[in-house]
Amino acid sequence: MSRTVFLAASAAALFAASTVSADVIAQWTFETSVPVTAGPHAAEGGALAASSFASGFHGDLTTIYSNPVGNGSAESFSSDKWAIGDYYQFSTSTSNYTGITITWDQTRSNTGPATFDLIASTDGFATSTVLLADYVVLPNGGTGTTGAWSSTGAPKLEYRFGPVAGGAGLDSQATVSFRMVNKVTPGGTAGTNRVDNVTIEGTFVPAPSSAALIGLAGLVASRRRRA
Numbered sequence: 001m002s003r004t005v006f007l008a009a010s011a012a013a014l015f016a017a018s019t020v021s022a023d024v025i026a027q028w029t030f031e032t033s034v035p036v037t038a039g040p041h042a043a044e045g046g047a048l049a050a051s052s053f054a055s056g057f058h059g060d061l062t063t064i065y066s067n068p069v070g071n072g073s074a075e076s077f078s079s080d081k082w083a084i085g086d087y088y089q090f091s092t093s094t095s096n097y098t099g100i101t102i103t104w105d106q107t108r109s110n111t112g113p114a115t116f117d118l119i120a121s122t123d124g125f126a127t128s129t130v131l132l133a134d135y136v137v138l139p140n141g142g143t144g145t146t147g148a149w150s151s152t153g154a155p156k157l158e159y160r161f162g163p164v165a166g167g168a169g170l171d172s173q174a175t176v177s178f179r180m181v182n183k184v185t186p187g188g189t190a191g192t193n194r195v196d197n198v199t200i201e202g203t204f205v206p207a208p209s210s211a212a213l214i215g216l217a218g219l220v221a222s223r224r225r226r227a
């Protein structure tokens with residue numbers, strides 16, 4: 001095999017390997033941020049964690065943000081005083097990633113809001129897409145669950161949503177934001193809703209310019225050997 005062919009084959013193998021499985025772009029466990037404010041809270045993990053942040057938005061500015069026990073961990077991101085339209089937001093870059101998905105755990109107190117939409121935007125919500133409409137959040141430890149969220153043991157999967165596919169419009173964008181938006185008036189202002197283990201994933205694809213440079217480097221190396 002000539003060197004040129006070998007390098008081309010290597011580049012193809014590299015590309016194939018990089019497209020086999022999804023990578024974590026950003027993940028919030030809240031174990032480091034331990035929220036006591038609306039945010040922004042940095043992502044605890046993921047390839048683009050440095051450009052990723054979580055926030056809460058409530059119309060009632062006396063909303064209390066807190067960090068009760070997570071789903072199989074010590075911390076989560078919680079808030080009270082929910083009104084229709086209030087939301088949690090998770091933003092990241094998806095530069096050089098395709099096939100964007102989001103997965104998360106969510107629960108509520110008995111009087112916390114139970115119905116949400118998952119929406120996404122790449123332009124600060126000037127325009128947005130509904131990815132999951134009117135999804136139902138189970139009460140923590142209530143009917144239909146295997147028990148309440150706990151700091152020990154594996155996450156209880158009945159509280160897990162996703163992976164929800166974002167669609168091609170979210171591929172390789174400077175900023176992608178997801179919101180979990182409350183759709184209902186809760187049983188009371190003391191009612192809480194919380195999230196944990198929020199994970200945005202995608203498949204890394206080298207930019208076309210990078211792939212072209214790999215090919216060019218191979219060609220140059222081949223010609224230098226012949227010279």
Ligand SMILES: [Ca+2]
Nearest residue numbers: 029070073075
């Ligand atoms: Ca956690």
Ligand SMILES: [Ca+2]
Nearest residue numbers: 067068074075
């Ligand atoms: Ca805590």
